[in-house]
Amino acid sequence: MTIRYKPDWPETQRRLTALWHGERLDRPCINLRAPQPLDEPLPVPPPANDEARWLDPGHVIPSALNAVRGTWWGGETIPGYHLMANWVNCLGGTPRFSPETIWFETRPVAFTQPSPFRHDPDNPWTRKYLNLIAALCQAAGRDDFFVAAAAGLPANDLLSMVMGTEAFLFALNDHPDWMREAILAGARDRLALVTALAEFKRRCGHALTNGMTGWMPFWAPEPVSGFQSDVSCMLSPAMFDRFVVPEMELASAAGGAIWYHLDGGDALQHLPRLLSLPFLRVLQYTPAPCEPPNGPAHVEMYKRAQAAGKIVHIELPPPNIEPLVRELDPARLMLQAWCSSRAEGEQLLDRMVRWTAANTWKGR
Numbered sequence: 001m002t003i004r005y006k007p008d009w010p011e012t013q014r015r016l017t018a019l020w021h022g023e024r025l026d027r028p029c030i031n032l033r034a035p036q037p038l039d040e041p042l043p044v045p046p047p048a049n050d051e052a053r054w055l056d057p058g059h060v061i062p063s064a065l066n067a068v069r070g071t072w073w074g075g076e077t078i079p080g081y082h083l084m085a086n087w088v089n090c091l092g093g094t095p096r097f098s099p100e101t102i103w104f105e106t107r108p109v110a111f112t113q114p115s116p117f118r119h120d121p122d123n124p125w126t127r128k129y130l131n132l133i134a135a136l137c138q139a140a141g142r143d144d145f146f147v148a149a150a151a152g153l154p155a156n157d158l159l160s161m162v163m164g165t166e167a168f169l170f171a172l173n174d175h176p177d178w179m180r181e182a183i184l185a186g187a188r189d190r191l192a193l194v195t196a197l198a199e200f201k202r203r204c205g206h207a208l209t210n211g212m213t214g215w216m217p218f219w220a221p222e223p224v225s226g227f228q229s230d231v232s233c234m235l236s237p238a239m240f241d242r243f244v245v246p247e248m249e250l251a252s253a254a255g256g257a258i259w260y261h262l263d264g265g266d267a268l269q270h271l272p273r274l275l276s277l278p279f280l281r282v283l284q285y286t287p288a289p290c291e292p293p294n295g296p297a298h299v300e301m302y303k304r305a306q307a308a309g310k311i312v313h314i315e316l317p318p319p320n321i322e323p324l325v326r327e328l329d330p331a332r333l334m335l336q337a338w339c340s341s342r343a344e345g346e347q348l349l350d351r352m353v354r355w356t357a358a359n360t361w362k363g364r
Helices: 009-020 052-056 057-069 085-086 124-140 155-163 165-174 176-203 230-234 238-241 245-255 265-276 296-307 318-327 342-357
Strands: 029-035 072-074 096-097 103-104 225-226 258-264 279-284 310-316 332-338
Touching: 009 029, 009 096, 009 279, 029 342, 052 085, 052 096, 052 124, 057 072, 057 096, 057 124, 072 342, 085 103, 085 124, 103 155, 103 310, 124 176, 155 165, 155 230, 165 176, 165 230, 176 238, 176 245, 230 265, 238 245, 238 265, 245 258, 245 265, 258 265, 265 279, 265 296, 279 296, 296 310, 296 318
Parallel strands: 029 332, 225 258, 258 279, 279 310, 310 332
Antiparallel strands: 029 072, 096 103
């Protein structure tokens, strides 16, 4: 298969498949992007309001096409577009829109009643989202670029937002059985939604349905799905095991391997448990604002994850790439960076080959 905005897609697939199987090549995989000039950018009508900014195809689609066409997709980058609009599918919550993001209204809960945090496929927000997905699939054609996998929160994080973080945490202690079942019920609904959206894209004629191309693009030769628990920074390891791991197990049973976003140093307490999970294949770490950026400061944590057989997916500034290529296992390393130009990106790829040749990793 060829992809219009990724003419070297067969080579990209070969390298990402080698990464998945732990095979060392001449350099690690890297998701490397750079801006490139557009001869004739599409006009983008201003959104009528903040809701339209995220859901109106008339505004979103030309913005998406300009972004795809105005990007050099270097290295093992997956050409695609991430629609944050899937956040409107929020298990019965009410989305609220701003220029920067989509958030949710909080709602009270009656713990004597069944969980209200369920997905209704006929709700108006889902209908608006499907209309947007259909328009993006039409713009992407059969295989011009990936229409990103539906970006959205797992049930544990979503419930913490629609309940309010404080109410969510108190409920974990005061109504643990109710909360565990509410999280799992919401998770089942989310998984059914993901399956329905993938089938909807196929019915729209879009062929590129394999691979996770959301806010952190990653492709594998077998099913893989993204997962996170940002609220886990406030959970003990025992609570993480009771309320988060079962949802991960459910996601893995339905969707294969797990790519996990670990958010900040307060969540590192769960690293031993995460590394013990056989279905967790990729670990991505985002340092908290008070921590050093991704790079040499976190190399021991990356080594620990690789020693457990995990791929580490690291978004970082280009100056921090060299020490990681020299120190880490290149066979289990996925880097991600932005460059200022295609020329800078191509030079970086050449340097990575030299740095990898000097790598002395022996599984230490």
